[in-house]
Amino acid sequence: MRALVDRIGGFKRVAADMWPEKDPQDAGRLLAKCLDNDRPEKLSLEQVFYLMRQGRQHDCHTVMQWLGQELGYNVEAISMETERERLQRQAIAAVASLQQITAKLEALA
Structure with missing residues (x-):
């Protein structure tokens, strides 16, 4: 997910799009926390899909490819x-x- 966020614009920009009501700096920090396995903050399934769709629009398929590898599927965009x-x-x-x-x-x- 971190690679996807980097590819589609970085934490601050992507998070500002996800949470327009938040300050971009705060939103970026929240997104980074949500993607940190050691933190309790997590994204909802809808937010994960949002990021994956954004990745799709930017021709970034890293999350789908990772899921495929983890689950034994061959994923092709x-x-x-x-x-x-x-x-x-x-x-x-x-x-x-x-x-x-x-x-x-x-x-x-």
């Missing part, structure tokens, strides 16, 4: 472009299918 291309192919196929159905319905009429 799906590029957003690949996802966009997959959805475009599905949309094109759906339109083509609809055109075929429409043509058959017209032939029956």
